[in-house]
Amino acid sequence: MNHATLRKFEVPLLESLGYEVFLPKIFPYDEGNLSASIDYSRDAGLSIPSQELDVLNRHDFYSGLSPEVAEIANRHFDIAFFGFFPPQLAGLIRQFKNVCVMRPFGLANGVTYTDVTVASLKYFFLDELQKNKSRFWFGQAYDHLAEIETGVYLEKAITLPLGLDDARVTDEWTGEDAKILFVCPRIGSSPYFNYIYRNFLRTFGEYPYIIGGAQPIDIPDSNVTGMLPRDDYDRMMRRTRVMFYHSQEMRHLHYHPLEAVRLGMPLVFMAGGMLDLLGGASLPGRCKTEAEAKKKIKAILDGDKKLIATIKASQGVLLRSMSREFCEIGWRKEFPKIEASVDHCRAQAMANSNKRKKVAVILPAAYRGGTLNMVKLLAKMLRRGSLEHELGVDVVFGYPDNPIYSEADWRDLYAEGIETRPFRTAEIDGVDLSEIQACLGYEPKTQKTRFTLHKDGTYDFLDCDFWLLGSDRYVHPIAPLRPYCVFAHDYLQRYYIPLMGNDYERGFIETARNGIAVLANTPHTIEDIVHYVGKPRNQTILVPHVAELDQLEDDSRTVKKGSYFIWTTNLGPHKNHVKTLKALNQYYTGYAGKLDCYVTGVGSDQLDPNSEVDDSRLPDHIKDARAFIRKNPQLAKRLNILGDVSSLEYAAQMKGARFLLHNVIMDNGTLCAVEAAYVGTPTLSSDYPPMRYISERYSLNAEFFDSSDPIFLAKRLQEMEIIWQSKQAVLPSVEHLKQFGWRGVSYDFFSSIKGILGVK
Missing domain, CATH: 3.40.50.2000 (Glycogen Phosphorylase B;)
Incomplete structure (x- = not known):
């Protein structure tokens, strides 16, 4: 705390109780700190090593705790006294191992600290507080503040009277x-x-x-x-x-x-x-x-x-109850409770040394392809990264109960010791949510919003301490019963407006906004989270971009380069099918293209006009693509539409291709380019920020084109016919790419999210 008047009274009082006191040196100059100031006077008397003290003095404790600061604080401090600043409260509960004493000084009539906590940190934070209540105290300045609170704030209330330095009438007033x-x-x-x-x-x-x-x-x-x-x-x-x-x-x-x-x-x-x-x-x-x-x-x-x-x-x-004499009696009466909880923390730390956090990684919808693989990677990196940090988090992978999945889909998770659990989604309203919350000892205000629950038939993932949502794609926001974060793949709707209907944003955006943090693996998507979703930048986390290379490592076959390039796509409208087909047609008819085009990806078989598909059930952009192929027989003759092939077949086809063609309006970049480089296949990609980032991160040396110009793409295809070998020669080595595999980045991934998991 940096409140000047408060510090002048309480710091000497704490020192009289036998404590060294560290005072923060940075505070946000905002409306909550207009009476704040900085005081270095206690630094010389601290037993903290000077190098570590310098780290503490450079840190803004109002924004939470960095891993380095948390480590120092846990080593040196028994008790943290702090005002009611929600990010500070959250950071201490999640990352500080010892006793937390919040100093509430009162709010306006009708407003409770419980309500403000829920509004600022969401309801799930109360669950975190409940689990940490043995080391938390609601150190109210006046003995009647907690009587309107519920839950932990009521249960753990102690009165540490607010005082005023030199609380006596000095009679200096002149009044002229x-x-x-x-x-x-x-x-x-x-x-x-x-x-x-x-x-x-x-x-x-x-x-x-x-x-x-x-x-x-x-x-x-x-x-x-x-x-x-x-x-x-x-x-x-x-x-x-x-x-x-x-x-x-x-x-x-x-x-x-x-x-x-x-x-x-x-x-x-x-x-x-x-x-x-x-x-x-x-x-x-x-x-x-x-x-x-x-x-x-x-x-x-x-x-x-x-x-x-x-x-x-x-x-x-009026000054009597503010005097040192009066207040010290109250402090000395209540402080043994705080000190007992310090001793309890130490004993509990020893007893809980083998107690592990449990995190659910949840696949929100029945995805296959890249989204499924990415969410599985999150689970594997979380599990392995925790072990590398010697923390051993237990991971549960939740997925929709859908016949498209089989046990074979989860073998790689089982190999990492990850439990899997199918679920069905259910909708509840605000009344239902309030009833659940009331069972936990709180009296929340009923919300009008509908919420989503994951029903797994047993605990509904409430046996987990934290949820990592593998996507924000929820029609209704998640019921805030556990702290959670969201992994954002992209925000295509910002760039391709027809992608979704008029009401698409509410569930998606609120799910992201309500989480502790939103994760992304490209800087471009981080900017979308800030500027489109509206999430504060300090609640975004750029996690390491990772490549899934296991399926390629498993295939040791040598494949000779064929007379084709490969176009990986799916049925998404942002995949720019018609313009790609126009470019291909120009390549074959205008530039006498020599290489065939192999098409693969989830649902890509529906691009084939000869496939038995009910056209009326297809989206307009796919109907247009099929019609274009049908009208251009020379193009149709050079297309080999493979559809969604097995991992082994995909690896073989990628190895045999002269180059990879990737054309989208916008997305978060494609890992196919990394996979292609791994097997010696260069990339020709549409030019947009995430692909530039991926090419730079992995040293892919990709070639680029304007996605809006089919004629230019046709010309670039002709050029790639000629230069593919020289581009192959400057691809990164297999050894270089392996360091970006999920095993190689697990440690850094876990480091980036350790703070929000509350793992200490």
Whole structure:
């Protein structure tokens, strides 16, 4: 925490309890930290090695914990005290091994910390909190804050009274400036404070006034001072005739009315707020109505010495519960509970050394081909990477209960010790979700949204600590019952609008937005996640791009290069079929192309106009492709449409091809180019950012063309006839490519997601 006034009181108190105290040196300059500052004064007395202290001092603890900082913190700190900053709370719960004491100071009437936690970190974070409750404390500043909370916040509430340094009346007030001092920050940036400011002007605007408080946006009012240096602020308080405090919040109190009392400044305040609980219920400065406040303030501005003396003589009672003497009693009473949990953490760390995290990797829909392979790779990298980190995460692979799958599809997962589990999806509404959540001890507000559940017939994956969703393709967002992240393959709909219907975005986008993080394996898709999905950049993770090379390693046959190139595709509308076919037709008719074109990929057999397919059931772009082939017999004669072949057949055909043709409008890049290079086949690809990234990452030296220009592609095909051998000569070695296989990148993959898994 960096709150200057709070630090001045609580740090010496913690030191008196026998603790060294580290103070963060970086904080975000935002509206939650307008009273924050930096203090290096304790660094010299810390037993932390200087090199590690430098790392801590350079870190922004408000954004969470990096792996390096988490390791240092876990080694040196027994307890973390922190304010209610949701990313900070999440980072500590997920990555700090020791005791966490949150310091709530109260919220507006009707708002709970539970509600704000759910809104900021999603409901599933409460499950994480529940699992870590033995090392968590809701260290409330006032003893009545937790009474409106539920779950862990209510169960683990202790009162550590909020104090004020030197909480005694110093009587430094002089009051020669006959104005009202009203502290109201963030007028231009907060609707809440803007309303308070306007209400103050409506009631007291006819009197001379000064508005204190930090203003991130300039206010066109010469009476608004903005943020002042501490000495200037104190001088203003000493000189101004009276302070008015508006708040009638029962669970939040600002420091400034107490600072006014400490200086001996008359305080006029509204009844019904926190000051009543601190002894202000019978004070002469208390007002039940604005009219009463206005009358008293006018009298003070006019110099009513009797009223001023009466208010000043009695209001010191407000400081009693803020004094070191009073607060230290409460702290010393409750601190043994915190220290007992420190001891419990140490014992539990030993007992849980063999306890393993369990993560479900879920294939959302009945995919085959590249998407299925990629999601299986995620599961294998997660499992192997955890073992390489000596953490041993158990992995469950969930897949749709669909006859297109057989046990043969999961043999590679079984070989890695990964459990598989079929599921069926079910929809629930907000009422159903609230009933589930209520069983866990919370009283959430019912949402109107519908949600998706994975029903596996037993635990519905609730036996897992974390879900890694292999895609965001959900009609309705996932029920937030466990923390999860999403792997985003691409956002084609951003570039090819007809891809989906009018309502496609809601489930997809909300599923991504609601997760802890969204993963992607190309920088281009990361940018789509930020700018299209709207996910904050610090909630995106660029994971290593990986190539599935096992199917090629299993095929040791030597295949002679044939008189053909290979076009890998599927039925997706972004695959640019008609323009590719136009280019091929021009290649054969205009450039007397010598190489045949072999076509492979899931569903590609439906491009064959002679295949027995009901045209009425085909999408328009496939109908157009079939019609084009039918009208151009010379093209049809040179196409060899293989369809979805086995892995061994695919490897053989790729080995025999002179080059690979890849033409799409946009996607996340194709691994086929890496597979082609592995077997000595160069690539000719449409030019777009992910393919440029893949070519550079793997050193493919691919050739590129404009996907919108069939004539140019025809010319490039003719050129590849001639240069394919020279392009083959500059392909990367097998040894070079193997380092990008899933085994080679598993360690780095796990490193990139370790923090969000909560693995310590």
